[in-house]
Amino acid sequence: QVQLQESGPGLVKPSETLSLTCTVSGGSISGYYWNWIRQPPGKGLEWIGYIYDSGSTSYKPALKNRVTISVDTSKNQFSLKLSSVTAADTAVYYCARADAALDHWGQGTLVTVSS
Amino acid sequence: DFQMTQSPSFVSASVGDRVTITCRASQHINTWLAWYQQKPGKAPNLLIYGASTLQSGVPSRFSGSGSGTDFTLTISSLQPEDFATYYCQQANMFPFTFGPGTKVDIK
Numbered sequence: 195q196v197q198l199q200e201s202g203p204g205l206v207k208p209s210e211t212l213s214l215t216c217t218v219s220g221g222s223i224s225g226y227y228w229n230w231i232r233q234p235p236g237k238g239l240e241w242i243g244y245i246y247d248s249g250s251t252s253y254k255p256a257l258k259n260r261v262t263i264s265v266d267t268s269k270n271q272f273s274l275k276l277s278s279v280t281a282a283d284t285a286v287y288y289c290a291r292a293d294a295a296l297d298h299w300g301q302g303t304l305v306t307v308s309s
Numbered sequence: 310d311f312q313m314t315q316s317p318s319f320v321s322a323s324v325g326d327r328v329t330i331t332c333r334a335s336q337h338i339n340t341w342l343a344w345y346q347q348k349p350g351k352a353p354n355l356l357i358y359g360a361s362t363l364q365s366g367v368p369s370r371f372s373g374s375g376s377g378t379d380f381t382l383t384i385s386s387l388q389p390e391d392f393a394t395y396y397c398q399q400a401n402m403f404p405f406t407f408g409p410g411t412k413v414d415i416k
Contacts, residue, residue, distance in 0.1 A: 243404075254404045255404065300352065
């Protein structure tokens with residue numbers, strides 16, 4: 195059974211870069227789209243972007259200038275970097291696998307932007 | 310960008326009730342529509358993809374229908390574990406877009 199686990203700092207200062215890693219276990223990272231989604235406290239879901247195992251990416255246009263998603267197939271991991279963060283970036287960040295839909299999700303990690 | 314709307318935003322229902330949630334896309338998405346269930350403090354869980362295909366392990370009381378721009382999620386007989394928030398999501402093209410959610414609460 196495929197499992198995903200997010201890891202990274204839970205607190206980031208304003209204007210700094212948020213960095214998270216998603217480790218995939220129980221299956222290969224090859225052949226799927228690997229996504230980041232976030233959910234501000236008490237609000238809905240927002241798709242951030244994906245990376246394919248080849249390294250091709252797509253990002254939400256409103257975040258495109260601040261987002262980088264990368265993959266390390268040797269470690270079965272993919273990562274998110276979001277630069278110049280503000281309080282509006284405070285959210286639970288999820289990683290998820292996309293096949294026909296987002297069929298496997300990590301448990302999520304809360305990232306708070308605060309000084 | 311795609312816009313996804315859901316109605317109602319809140320449903321108050323009893324165990325055994327039939328519940329129907331509607332999702333509308335701002336553009337045609339064929340059947341590239343998924344439904345998720347999210348309980349407090351948990352990650353979303355895929356219920357239905359391709360508008361009507363039940364994800365493995367999901368109870369058959371959940372069903373989905375629709376194509377084009379209008380879609381429906383139906384819970385035929387609400388169970389205690391079904392009280393949650395439900396989201397639709399278009400998977401026709403990137404950027405993926407989620408609906409705002411429908412909270413199903415206990416009457």
